[in-house]
Amino acid sequence: MEFELSQDHRVLQDSVRDFVTNEIKPIARQIDENHAIPDELVAKIGAMGLLGSYLPETYGGAGLDILSYVLAVEEVSKACGSTGILISAHTSLCCDPILQFGSQEQKQQHLPPLTRGEKIGCLLLTEPDAGSDVAGIATTYRQEGDAFVLNGSKIMITNGGYLGTGIVMASHDRGLRHKGISAFIVDLASEGVVVQRNENKLGIRGTYTTAFSLDNVRVPAGNLLGSEGQGFKIAMETLNGGRIGVAAQALGIAEGALERSLSYARERRQFGQPISEMQAIQFKLADMYTAIESSRLLTYRAAWLKESKKPYAMESAMCKLHASETATFVTHQAIQIHGGNGYINDYEVERMYRDARITEIYEGTNEIQRVVIAKMLTS
Amino acid sequence: MKILVCIKQVPDMESRFKVNRDGTWIEEQDLAFRMNEYDEFAVEQAVQTKEQLGTDVDVTVLSLGPGRVTEALKKALAMGCDRAVHIQDEASAQKEPWQIAGLIAAYARGQAYDLVFTGLQSQDRGSAQVGVLLAELLGMVCVTTVIDFALKGTSVSVSRELEGGLKAAVQFDLPAVVTCQLGLNTPRYPTLPNIMKARQKELLVVPAADLLLEQALTATEKMYPPARKEGGLVLEGEIDDLADRLLAVLKEKTTVLRQG
Numbered sequence: 020m021e022f023e024l025s026q027d028h029r030v031l032q033d034s035v036r037d038f039v040t041n042e043i044k045p046i047a048r049q050i051d052e053n054h055a056i057p058d059e060l061v062a063k064i065g066a067m068g069l070l071g072s073y074l075p076e077t078y079g080g081a082g083l084d085i086l087s088y089v090l091a092v093e094e095v096s097k098a099c100g101s102t103g104i105l106i107s108a109h110t111s112l113c114c115d116p117i118l119q120f121g122s123q124e125q126k127q128q129h130l131p132p133l134t135r136g137e138k139i140g141c142l143l144l145t146e147p148d149a150g151s152d153v154a155g156i157a158t159t160y161r162q163e164g165d166a167f168v169l170n171g172s173k174i175m176i177t178n179g180g181y182l183g184t185g186i187v188m189a190s191h192d193r194g195l196r197h198k199g200i201s202a203f204i205v206d207l208a209s210e211g212v213v214v215q216r217n218e219n220k221l222g223i224r225g226t227y228t229t230a231f232s233l234d235n236v237r238v239p240a241g242n243l244l245g246s247e248g249q250g251f252k253i254a255m256e257t258l259n260g261g262r263i264g265v266a267a268q269a270l271g272i273a274e275g276a277l278e279r280s281l282s283y284a285r286e287r288r289q290f291g292q293p294i295s296e297m298q299a300i301q302f303k304l305a306d307m308y309t310a311i312e313s314s315r316l317l318t319y320r321a322a323w324l325k326e327s328k329k330p331y332a333m334e335s336a337m338c339k340l341h342a343s344e345t346a347t348f349v350t351h352q353a354i355q356i357h358g359g360n361g362y363i364n365d366y367e368v369e370r371m372y373r374d375a376r377i378t379e380i381y382e383g384t385n386e387i388q389r390v391v392i393a394k395m396l397t398s
Numbered sequence: 399m400k401i402l403v404c405i406k407q408v409p410d411m412e413s414r415f416k417v418n419r420d421g422t423w424i425e426e427q428d429l430a431f432r433m434n435e436y437d438e439f440a441v442e443q444a445v446q447t448k449e450q451l452g453t454d455v456d457v458t459v460l461s462l463g464p465g466r467v468t469e470a471l472k473k474a475l476a477m478g479c480d481r482a483v484h485i486q487d488e489a490s491a492q493k494e495p496w497q498i499a500g501l502i503a504a505y506a507r508g509q510a511y512d513l514v515f516t517g518l519q520s521q522d523r524g525s526a527q528v529g530v531l532l533a534e535l536l537g538m539v540c541v542t543t544v545i546d547f548a549l550k551g552t553s554v555s556v557s558r559e560l561e562g563g564l565k566a567a568v569q570f571d572l573p574a575v576v577t578c579q580l581g582l583n584t585p586r587y588p589t590l591p592n593i594m595k596a597r598q599k600e601l602l603v604v605p606a607a608d609l610l611l612e613q614a615l616t617a618t619e620k621m622y623p624p625a626r627k628e629g630g631l632v633l634e635g636e637i638d639d640l641a642d643r644l645l646a647v648l649k650e651k652t653t654v655l656r657q658g
Contacts, residue, residue, distance in 0.1 A: 026469045027597060030476060033432060033469075034588040068590030081590035091590070 024090075031087050035094040038067055047099040050225035051370050056102055065136020069095070069106055074114055078130035085326040089267040089318060096271025097278070100374030101225030103271055107264030108177040109133070113140025116186050116257045117204065120245040129184060129204055138183035142261075143173040143205070143231065144254055150175075151387050153188075153254055154197035158233060160189040167203060167243065169236040172215075177381065179229025180217045182207040186257070187233070188250050200250030204242040211236035222373030259332045260325060261382045262339035266318040269339075269346035269378040270311065276346075276353035276371045277307050283357055283366070300356055307349045314342035333395045340388040343378035350375040401457045402511040403444045403479060404502055404532070405437035407470040408522040415623075422618045423491050424522075433470040436517025438477075438585040439578040443547055444515045445478035446583060450549065456480050458511075462501055463490040468601060475596035476588030482599065487606035493614070495523075499531035500612035505604060506536060512552075514575040518543055526577070533575035541568055542577040 024032065042063055050056050064070060072088040074080025081087075088110060096103030114133050117126060132138045149155035158171025169189050179185070185205045192199040205212070215230040245253055281304065284295035294300045317338035324331035350372040354361035361368050379385045409415070409429040416425040433441075441459065448455040459474040461467045462485040471482040485501055487493070493501075506514070514533070519526035526542075533540030545565070546557035558566040559579050588596070631647070633640050648655050 026472060027593070029469055030472045030588070030596075031590065031593050033473065034476065034590075034593060038587045066589065067587060068592075072590055076591065076594070082594045083590060087590070 028086060028090060031083065032090050032094060035067075035069070035091050038063075039094050039098045043095060043102055044098040047102075048364065048367065048370065050099055050101055051364075051374075052224075054219075054224045056105060056225045060102070061105070061136060061139070064102070064106065065134075068134075070109055070136045070139075071114065071130075071134025072110065074110075074118060074130060074134050078118075078126055079134035080114075080130070085263070085322040086319060089263060089322045092264055092267035093271040093274070093318075096268045097275035099225065100268060100272045100371065101223045103268040104177060104223055104226055104265070104377075105139070107261070107268055108142070109140040111261035111264040112142035112177070112257055113184055113186055115260050116142075116202065116244060116253050119256060120202070120249070120253050121204070124241070125204060125244070133184055139178050139181035140184045141176050141178035141181070141186075141207075142254075142257060143176050143179070143185045143187040145175045146172055147174055151384060153251060154200070156188055156190050156200055157193060158187070158189040159193070160191055160201065160203070160238075162240070163237075165240045166237045167240060169203065169205070169211075169233045169238060172230070172232050174230040175218070175381075176227075176229045176231060178227055179207070179231060180214065180227030182212070182214075186244065186253075187238075188254055190250075191247070195248075197251035198248055200254070201247045202244040202250040202253045203238045204244055205236065205238050207231075209236055209238070220377075222370070222376055224373075258383055259335045262335040262388070263318065263321050263325060263331075265378055265382045266314065266321070266335070266338040266342035269342035269375065270314050270318055272371050272375045272378070273307070273311050273314065273342070273346045273349040276350045276368050276375075277304070277311060279366065279368055279371075280304065280307065280353045280356045283360075294356070303352045303356060307352050310341075310345040310348055314338065314345045317341050333392055336383070336388040336391040339378075339382060340385050340392070343375075343385060346375035346378050399451060399455045399513065400509065400511045401444045401447060401455060402506055402509070402514045403437070403440050403457065403459045403474065404514065404516040404528070405441065405459060405461050405470055405474055406434040406517070406520045406522075407431045407461060407463055407467040408434045408520055411521055417621050417623070421620050421622070423621060426491070431466055431469070433473055434517050434520045434522075436519060436521070436578060436580060437470075438517075439580060439582040440515035440517050440576075441474045441477050441479060442583045442585040443576075443578060444513075445586070447513070447547075447549060448478065448480075458483055458509075460485065460502060460505065462487055462498060462606065464488045471601060472593075472596055473588055475599045475601075476593040477586055478592070480599065482601040484601060484603045485606050485609065486603050490606075494616045494618075495525045495527035495531055496615045497612050499528045499535055501606055501609050502528070502532055503535035504609035506532070511536075512572045513549075513554075514538065514573075516575065516577050518577045518579050529575055529577035536573075536575070539570050539574040540577070541570060541574060543579045544576050545579045545582050547576065547582060 068081045071080035072083050073085050076082040092103050092107050133140050160167045160169050185207045187203045187205045190199040211234045213232045218228040284300050287294045321331050321334040321338045353368040357366050360366050410432050413429050418425045444457045448457050457479045458481050459479040460483040461471050516529035530540050543559045544556045545559045548555045552572045555569050
């Protein structure tokens with residue numbers, strides 16, 4: 020059993036940390052306040068190779084492993100949860116299903132622009148009446164000559180506003196429930212893809228969370244991902260991988276909050292001593308760090324399982340569940356340690372507290388994670 | 399053209415340091431290590447020189463130290479160096495600059511490097527001697543504290559940073575050793591694809607025991623943190639008197655009131 024990162028992983032961690040320190044950290048607050056990640060930063064993230072970390076070099080990726088991807092999302096999220104999920108949703112929810120289920124031709128056509136960052140990827144799964152209940156998808160498709168025609172509404176689409184590449188889930192017969200669903204690779208700049216709105220949110224305010232209507236969107240027949248009726252399976256597989264990305268994001272947010280809490284507690288003096296020397300604060304720090312380290316082990320292990328092509332559905336649910344609740348807990352305590360200062364936005368933990376909250380909700384609510392874990396445990 | 403870049407792996411300067419048990423160096427156990435910041439500029443300048451001259455340039459990055467230093471070498475490879483040499487030495491922290499320069503020279507002699515880049519100094523020892531001593535041992539020209547570098551043929555023009563905000567323009571011919579000051583360039587980030595490619599590059603391990611070790615010229619007797627300052631000087635009394643006394647202290651003990 021080996022619990023140490025390899026030197027290669029540490030080189031990556033160190034390089035991404037440098038990049039984050041210089042390029043992301045100084046503008047994290049601005050990203051939150053302006054509700055936007057600057058285009059120049061997205062371009063730099065692409066040039067750095069962060070949008071194709073574990074994709075094969077043949078498709079413009081870096082050819083690294085899933086743990087490298089996790090380490091990268093974690094480092095980025097320490098400074099900015101918004102930028103962390105941009106990378107995570109792009110990689111796990113769009114590039115990954117194309118890589119896993121796409122034909123040679125589809126991979127060659129769609130992956131290079133994604134790994135280069137010319138297109139930002141997303142997954143169009145959630146609908147007004149189909150969230151946790153994926154089989155309830157009401158967006159329809161029908162074949163018309165050499166194209167599929169899509170109609171329906173999609174909401175809460177992370178990265179949607181970039182109008183890049185989307186994996187769209189649609190049904191040809193709602194009566195078939197999950198068996199009627201297929202997945203399509205859709206250029207979101209296509210005619211008929213209409214942005215209804217980009218949501219105003221509690222946290223991760225730099226990201227797009229987009230509502231679309233799909234109005235007779237014509238998709239070339241060659242853009243069917245996998246086979247017809249395979250959509251539900253693709254969605255489930257994709258979410259399993261995506262949960263590792265969200266866990267990495269949550270882990271990063273929690274680590275960022277602990278870092279700031281530690282340095283604040285060492286500097287802030289009350290009753291003639293740094294508050295870090297008071298047991299009330301020390302116990303908080305101990306609990307925060309313990310929760311972070313257990314999240315890390317679960318997350319890295321899930322990444323290792325996926326990399327090793329072993330079953331990982333339960334582990335990805337567990338790491339997402341635990342890391343997200345850790346992020347909420349740690350950022351909550353971080354504000355408490357900062358006292359009044361924590362509540363104003365100068366000290367950043369206020370932003371982290373808001374950014375953390377979503378990790379308990381997306382990529383499957385934590386209630387759904389518990390269902391997944393319990394089902395596998397008891398079946 | 400053959401270029402050598404000498405780098406050192408040093409503790410992360412954000413670390414909390416403790417002096418080790420025999421009191422001659424720091425406790426390395428719990429520290430995180432990184433490439434010496436000055437050396438990042440040296441690596442960048444070597445890679446830029448290669449990019450300027452094209453393919454006929456071979457850049458070797460070299461580091462001396464225990465097994466962990468290959469991490470810094472891999473970073474340099476990911477930044478664009480062609481090959482790495484690790485002079486493996488578990489006891490490098492106990493060696494002084496003359497010995498370190500001696501080991502590097504023992505390897506570099508006979509390799510016919512045209513140009514050697516080093517950082518101006520290391521962030522931990524900060525002796526700023528290894529580059530200069532290496533040049534002496536290899537019989538090469540040495541130019542230190544370089545903040546601007548331009549190569550034309552075999553002629554190099556540099557700007558050196560001097561004391562008091564002065565700069566010096568220096569011209570010299572290769573072969574030469576150049577020690578790099580912060581700000582010489584903008585060191586690049588190793589991109590993820592380049593980190594992957596670096597894994598295929600040659601990393602040669604040379605045990606320090608195979609190289610001639612020079613006699614130490616200096617020894618560290620004791621290492622200790624500076625004594626904690628007592629609570630400063632508190633002036634008390636009438637306001638006019640206080641101002642005069644403060645002025646006297648500033649004149650006597652500081653340079654803030656000196657002209658020019």
